[in-house]
Amino acid sequence: MKRIGLIGVGEIGRAIVLGLCDGGGVSPSYEVFLSPRGARTAAELSARFDGVRVCADNQEVVDRSEVVIIAVPGPNRHEALAGLAVDGDKTVVNVMSGVSNDEMRRILATEAALVRAIPLPTARERRSVTVTFPSHPVVDALFELLGGVQPVADEAAFDVYSALTGTLTTHYWYLATLTSWAVDQGIAADDAERYVRSLFQGVGRSLSDETRSLSRLAAEHESPQGNNERIRTTWFDPANAAALGKALDGLLADLKRPSRAEERRLG
Structure with missing residues (x-):
């Protein structure tokens, strides 16, 4: 034991x-x-x-x-x-x-x-x-x-994974923002949240199929000039993607850097 x-x-x-x-x-x-x-x-x-x-x-x-x-x-x-x-x-x-x-x-x-x-x-x-x-x-x-x-x-790879975990609550707030938008359009809050949860629980289940890459999963959920393609290309555009990468770069740099207290102690 x-x-x-x-x-x-x-x-x-x-x-x-x-x-x-x-x-x-x-x-x-x-x-x-x-x-x-x-x-x-x-x-x-x-x-x-x-x-x-x-x-x-x-x-x-x-x-x-x-x-x-x-x-x-x-x-x-x-x-x-x-x-x-x-x-x-x-x-x-x-x-x-x-x-x-x-x-x-x-x-x-x-x-x-x-x-x-x-x-x-x-x-x-x-x-x-x-x-x-x-x-x-x-x-x-x-x-x-x-x-x-x-x-x-190595520890450098470990820090990359650690930075990825910093995106979890952003995902929840994304879902909360979708729900708030629906409420603003006149949908009852409970109904809006129930539907958004259902949408993304389905996404979660599809992620368990590791035979399909993430990019393939996205393509399979999207049709040319369809609703999903429209939101992806107009909201999650190259500038938005670059901003996310920059935020992750900054977090990774901080994770690799000793805390200020530790720097003072070692200095």
Whole structure:
């Protein structure tokens, strides 16, 4: 049995626990230890599932666990991790955006194996394909259970995937904007939202067919001079596409750059 510890039980930490506890109890292969950070969520998960326990502090999480997942907000990392003693036989999984393995090793002052990962909220449904770097057999097996794993060759590639996750809420706001437009045309809000959700749930189902490329899927949903082609070419035009690329370039540059606090410390 693998003992998994989570320091930070926010949205991603909770999703990981829910995924491991699919079916009402933690997977037989794992035992889970939670930090008291996010006390309400940690207590709720512990009360709900066998095999999930809340520890007195972060050090107890580390001491009880073989694999320690760091899931605190990035800006809180120094406060949350200060003074932790992490033995070299542990494996540390860092799911904080923009925090490199080199920085984690400096913060923790440990020789433990360090792995970065990008689990998504859909881990709670075991539907998150999680990017990892470097590949690690125990960590990859954990995320394979939660929907799949996609190891990458280096940290530069990892940062590209991390930037892509920054587009998720933009998609939701796109759908909300479509709904608002329909409401402005006199459609009842509940009816508009129900229809928009239905439209894009269908898109989601079509994405599960990996035999067709994204460009092919788009072409199959579009006819020459049809409604879809009109909106794509008049709204998502080359300038719009370039603006999206520029926004992603800026995010990627920031993800590759150490935080200002870390730059000051190293300088």
